[in-house]
Structures are given as C-alpha cells and as structure tokens.
Amino acid sequence: MRVKWSNLQAIVLDMAPVCEVAEKFIANYGLQSRVKVYVSNMWDDSLPVADIHLYADIYHDWPPEKGRFLTQKSFDALESGGRIIIHEMLYNEQKTGPIAVANYNTAMLLWTEGQQYSGLEISTILSEVGFQNIEIKPTFGYWSIVTACKP
Structure with missing residues (x-):
C-alpha cells in the first residue's frame, strides 16, 4: 500500500x-x-509543537472573544510559516443564509455560548491576530475551511 x-x-x-x-x-x-x-483542555493547557492547528467545529460553540483567544493561542504557538485551519459551516457575508446554516445557528444559540459565523467574521479574527494569506475554501455541502498562515 x-x-x-x-x-x-x-x-x-x-x-x-x-x-x-x-x-x-x-x-x-x-x-x-x-x-x-x-x-x-484547550483553554488552559499549552498547545503542542505543530506545523498546523486545525479547529473542526470549535469556533461555533463559543462567542467571538473566545474564538479570538484560541486564534491568538495558535498564532503564539505556531512558528513562522505555520498554518491555522478553521472548519465550520459558514454564513454568507451578509449572514442571510444559506438556510441550513441559519438552522444550525439556532441550535448553537440554544445549546452553546456560540453562533455560526461568516467567512468574513473568521477572516477578520485571523487578520486582527496577525495571520496572513487568509483563504476561504468550500469543502463539502455547507462546510468550508478558513485557512491562514503565520508570517
């Protein structure tokens, strides 16, 4: 093989x-x-040495300030050239759809502290922390990744 x-x-x-x-x-x-x-515990423990940090369905569980905290934690832990990948079901930039994302957002609002985000919102957090070369790439169905590189 x-x-x-x-x-x-x-x-x-x-x-x-x-x-x-x-x-x-x-x-x-x-x-x-x-x-x-x-x-x-992602909130308290150090992140291990890695080239990439992947957050799969994490950000939507938390309010923006906690997403920013995790983004900063990754930025601080990654070496230059390191990459962050955030996998989420994303709203469009106006946050008017798609309807499947709005439905999923309802569950987030009822059961977590979080919400569904747009690619623009996640990109803004990445940029504010210092990540560059931010890209939003559809993966499957309504899911996408937002990826960026530490300079």
Missing part, C-alpha cells in the same frame, strides 16, 4: 472521551506510529 505524505505526523488534542474514540480509529487504520492522542 502506497501512503501519501509518509512523513506526516498528527496530534489529536481533545477531551478524554474524544481521545478514547480517536484511539480506536487510529488503531483500526494502523496509524499509531503517525497519529498521537493528547488529552488536553
């Missing part, structure tokens, strides 16, 4: 229950030598 990016290493950083599930998937695919799991 040919492996793409054979030198790629990954770290799953999350709460204990998520790490337990991740370990099962990692073992199932035989990736124990390439993917490590660390139980951590």
Whole structure:
C-alpha cells in the first residue's frame, strides 16, 4: 500500500472521551506510529509543537472573544510559516443564509455560548491576530475551511 505524505505526523488534542474514540480509529487504520492522542483542555493547557492547528467545529460553540483567544493561542504557538485551519459551516457575508446554516445557528444559540459565523467574521479574527494569506475554501455541502498562515 502506497501512503501519501509518509512523513506526516498528527496530534489529536481533545477531551478524554474524544481521545478514547480517536484511539480506536487510529488503531483500526494502523496509524499509531503517525497519529498521537493528547488529552488536553484547550483553554488552559499549552498547545503542542505543530506545523498546523486545525479547529473542526470549535469556533461555533463559543462567542467571538473566545474564538479570538484560541486564534491568538495558535498564532503564539505556531512558528513562522505555520498554518491555522478553521472548519465550520459558514454564513454568507451578509449572514442571510444559506438556510441550513441559519438552522444550525439556532441550535448553537440554544445549546452553546456560540453562533455560526461568516467567512468574513473568521477572516477578520485571523487578520486582527496577525495571520496572513487568509483563504476561504468550500469543502463539502455547507462546510468550508478558513485557512491562514503565520508570517
């Protein structure tokens, strides 16, 4: 079997229950030598050394100031050339749709401190912290990534 990016290493950083599930998937695919799991509190613990920080469905759980805190934490931890990737279901710039994002936003407003954001809102946070080369890229369905680089 040919492996793409054979030198790629990954770290799953999350709460204990998520790490337990991740370990099962990692073992199932035989990736124990390439993917490590660390139980951590993203608010209090240091971030591990990495080239990329990926936040998947994290920002929508929190108000903008907490998203800014995490963005700053990544900026401070990444070396020059490091990249941040934020995966979210994004509103359009006017925050008038799509309807699926508005529906998802209702759940966020009822069950979390957060909300769905537009790509512009996340891009603004990244820019304010110091990230550059910000791009918004659709992934699948209503999901997108917002990615940026530390100068």
